[in-house]
Amino acid sequence: MAEETKTSRSGGSVFPLKIKGPRDFFGGLVLIALALFALWAGSDLSGVSGYSMGPGTVPRLFVSLLILIGAVVTLTGLFVEGPPLESYALRGPLYVVGAIVTFALLIRGARFSIFGAGIRIPEFGLIIATFLAFMIAVMGGTKVRWVESLIAAAAMTVFCVVLFRYLLQLPFPLWPSF
Numbered sequence: 010m011a012e013e014t015k016t017s018r019s020g021g022s023v024f025p026l027k028i029k030g031p032r033d034f035f036g037g038l039v040l041i042a043l044a045l046f047a048l049w050a051g052s053d054l055s056g057v058s059g060y061s062m063g064p065g066t067v068p069r070l071f072v073s074l075l076i077l078i079g080a081v082v083t084l085t086g087l088f089v090e091g092p093p094l095e096s097y098a099l100r101g102p103l104y105v106v107g108a109i110v111t112f113a114l115l116i117r118g119a120r121f122s123i124f125g126a127g128i129r130i131p132e133f134g135l136i137i138a139t140f141l142a143f144m145i146a147v148m149g150g151t152k153v154r155w156v157e158s159l160i161a162a163a164a165m166t167v168f169c170v171v172l173f174r175y176l177l178q179l180p181f182p183l184w185p186s187f
Contacts, residue, residue, distance in 0.1 A: 026087050030092070031094045033082050036082055038083055040079030044076045104149025115130070115134075134185050135182065136170060139165060143161070147162070
């Protein structure tokens with residue numbers, strides 16, 4: 010049995026425009042979705058009031074710009090020939106997101122409850138949090154060179170300590186405080 014395609018009464022397809030650049034089209038839709046999520050997440054921040062800018066003004070400007078860019082990219086995907094969608098590997102992005110979450114939990118510690126049990130993650134400090142986050146992100150790659158990764162993680166850790174602690178003078182703890 011052959012598959013039937015939906016057509017309108019005029020004999021054309023239901024969706025009148027053919028997507029010529031699927032990668033651009035769907036990438037633009039993802040940008041718009043991300044911008045709408047950011048707009049929702051920052052909806053409780055106040056915006057411009059008279060001549061003063063509130064804490065939500067600049068994020069709303071960036072979100073508006075991202076929606077505009079996403080719309081342009083989406084329209085480009087409709088009208089300009091482009092590459093097809095390819096399979097997408099989730100391993101790399103998942104490890105990078107895991108590294109970011111790990112850094113956030115380890116730099117200042119965290120307290121939360123799971124099924125009524127209180128869990129406390131102590132502050133591990135900037136040095137350990139940066140090094141571990143970098144190593145977790147490296148594991149997202151398909152070909153990991155461990156020696157080079159350890160050297161790069163150590164260099165990134167030194168760079169972050171110098172930048173954040175000494176140049177910007179942010180009050181990050183350097184070492185664990187158990």
